[in-house]
Amino acid sequence: xxxxxxxxxxxxxxxxxxxxxxxxxxxxxxxxxxxxxxxxxxxxxxxxxxxxxxxxxxxxxxxxxxxxxxxxxxxxxxxxxxxxxxxxxxxxxxxxxxxxxx
Numbered sequence: 001x002x003x004x005x006x007x008x009x010x011x012x013x014x015x016x017x018x019x020x021x022x023x024x025x026x027x028x029x030x031x032x033x034x035x036x037x038x039x040x041x042x043x044x045x046x047x048x049x050x051x052x053x054x055x056x057x058x059x060x061x062x063x064x065x066x067x068x069x070x071x072x073x074x075x076x077x078x079x080x081x082x083x084x085x086x087x088x089x090x091x092x093x094x095x096x097x098x099x100x101x102x
Contacts, residue, residue, distance in 0.1 A: 001036065002071050004063035005097040007054070014090040015042075015057050021086045022061075028079040034070020038063050057092070071098070 010018050022040055029038045040061050043053045054060065065071040074080065 002065040006061040034066035036064035
């Protein structure tokens with residue numbers, strides 16, 4: 001299994017716009033062969049005192065894929081290219097971590 005943590009930081013005030021495009025793409029991603037999990041999360045309200053918050057411009061996408069081949073196919077899917085085109089100018093930074101079980 002392949003795990004992906006994508007940390008997306010929007011340009012100031014643009015997180016909601018990116019998340020709107022993201023939500024419009026979720027069904028297509030979850031329908032992809034090999035997709036186990038695909039969901040966006042933001043900082044929890046009233047979290048524990050040791051939380052390190054990402055802030056109001058950042059969200060994290062948590063993904064699980066059956067294989068690296070499935071993830072590679074996801075990366076080049078037409079709906080992902082369309083999502084990227086819609087959000088490119090709204091994103092300040094994007095950091096992707098791809099991991100596998102030890």
